[in-house]
Amino acid sequence: GDRVPFYGEHQAGIATPEQDRLAFAAFDVTTTDRTALMALLGSWAAAASRMVNGQEIGSVETHPQAPPVDTGEAMGLGPARLTVTVGFGPTLFDDRFGIADRRPAALEPLPSLPADLLVPERSNGDLCVQACSDDPQVAFHVIRNFARIARGRAVMRWSQLGFGRTSSTSQAQATPRNLMGFKDGTNNIKREDLAAMDQHVWVGSETDQPWMVGGSYLVTRRIRMMIESWDADFLADQEAVIGRTKIVGAPLGAEAEFDTVDLAAMRDGQPVIPMDAHIRLAAPETNGGVRMLRRGYSFTDGTDPATGQLDAGLFFIAFQKNAHEQFVPVQRRLGQSDALNEYIKHVGSGLFAIPPGLSGPGDWYGKALF
Numbered sequence: 001g002d003r004v005p006f007y008g009e010h011q012a013g014i015a016t017p018e019q020d021r022l023a024f025a026a027f028d029v030t031t032t033d034r035t036a037l038m039a040l041l042g043s044w045a046a047a048a049s050r051m052v053n054g055q056e057i058g059s060v061e062t063h064p065q066a067p068p069v070d071t072g073e074a075m076g077l078g079p080a081r082l083t084v085t086v087g088f089g090p091t092l093f094d095d096r097f098g099i100a101d102r103r104p105a106a107l108e109p110l111p112s113l114p115a116d117l118l119v120p121e122r123s124n125g126d127l128c129v130q131a132c133s134d135d136p137q138v139a140f141h142v143i144r145n146f147a148r149i150a151r152g153r154a155v156m157r158w159s160q161l162g163f164g165r166t167s168s169t170s171q172a173q174a175t176p177r178n179l180m181g182f183k184d185g186t187n188n189i190k191r192e193d194l195a196a197m198d199q200h201v202w203v204g205s206e207t208d209q210p211w212m213v214g215g216s217y218l219v220t221r222r223i224r225m226m227i228e229s230w231d232a233d234f235l236a237d238q239e240a241v242i243g244r245t246k247i248v249g250a251p252l253g254a255e256a257e258f259d260t261v262d263l264a265a266m267r268d269g270q271p272v273i274p275m276d277a278h279i280r281l282a283a284p285e286t287n288g289g290v291r292m293l294r295r296g297y298s299f300t301d302g303t304d305p306a307t308g309q310l311d312a313g314l315f316f317i318a319f320q321k322n323a324h325e326q327f328v329p330v331q332r333r334l335g336q337s338d339a340l341n342e343y344i345k346h347v348g349s350g351l352f353a354i355p356p357g358l359s360g361p362g363d364w365y366g367k368a369l370f
């Protein structure tokens with residue numbers, strides 16, 4: 001069906017087969033009242049549990065002199081496989097709410113990384129919500145109504161819409177293409193691989209904070225693509241930059257998309273997959289076996305007024321057990337040597353602890369934390 005279950009061991013929106021559309025928002029908490037923060041997280045949970053069923057969060061037909069409780073734009077659109085995934089940024093654990101001793105070691109802020117060009121207004125935040133759906137208006141409805149519910153308690157810090165998935169998270173999905181025209185998500189962790197999910201994605205008993213067991217850590221990176229220069233690059237170079245063929249998506253030197261990546265293959269004394277190819281530098285074999293679940297989206301936000309060039313790219317989303325051991329070393333390597341760097345800029349960044357799933361009505365995001 002088109003309804004994704006809301007309650008369970010893990011929050012939906014991670015192992016869920018990636019939907020087509022994204023609305024993401026980060027919030028800063030403005031209240032310093034711990035009870036008000038808890039109430040906000042409870043109201044968000046109650047609202048999300050309704051929206052994923054295609055229901056309004058409250059009456060649209062209120063008193064004529066009062067604003068409708070639900071804004072109304074998702075009426076009649078159905079659940080559209082909506083998932084709502086909520087997380088906590090490192091700054092939530094400063095002294096404001098008396099939870100500083102509950103901050104997991106893994107929620108240490110990300111270090112600055114090579115080639116970072118991060119803009120503070122597109123980065124970080126106390127809270128985040130990832131709304132994914134096959135209908136863009138159903139996804140947007142979530143962040144809009146979350147912002148309304150938060151009034152007086154939290155304000156939206158930044159947001160990002162994504163119009164097309166750039167990954168696949170299930171063996172049942174075809175691999176989509178990113179804005180560079182390459183298949184993306186081929187070698188991703190797939191939900192059917194339960195051992196890989198446990199090894200690389202879900203927080204287990206290794207955590208220093210039991211309230212995080214069953215959760216995960218989310219890294220977001222708003223990666224702008226220099227589309228105009230990419231489009232002027234010749235095909236063989238594009239393929240050398242990625243390390244795969246453009247049409248089929250096969251690793252260079254192989255035939256089919258899902259053929260094994262052979263990093264050792266040589267031809268005429270040269271590596272078949274170049275030393276600076278993206279898939280070589282990102283591969284688990286190059287990074288001590290490290291993997292992550294990628295779940296990103298393409299975005300375009302019009303043109304850059306400074307240059308007239310497209311402000312478009314990939315809103316990178318990755319889930320993992322510990323970003324400091326997974327995303328960080330891989331991105332350090334990519335930021336130093338990836339051939340892709342000529343064509344991309346990391347302009348936004350976020351790290352969020354994603355608490356486990358909710359058990360049923362009355363449970364809320366991070367209830368075990370407070």
Ligand code: HEM
Binds near residue numbers: 182184291292
């Ligand atoms: C693989 C594109 C950024 C990690 C790939 C593939 C493409 C691609 C086309 C090959 C297909 C696949 O296996 O999914 C891009 C583009 C990026 C980007 C266009 C930026 C705009 C990143 C970042 C990371 C990353 C920031 C992590 C720090 C990976 C990993 C793989 C991969 C782990 C799989 C490598 C393997 O096991 O073969 N990417 N990527 N990518 N990418 Fe990226």
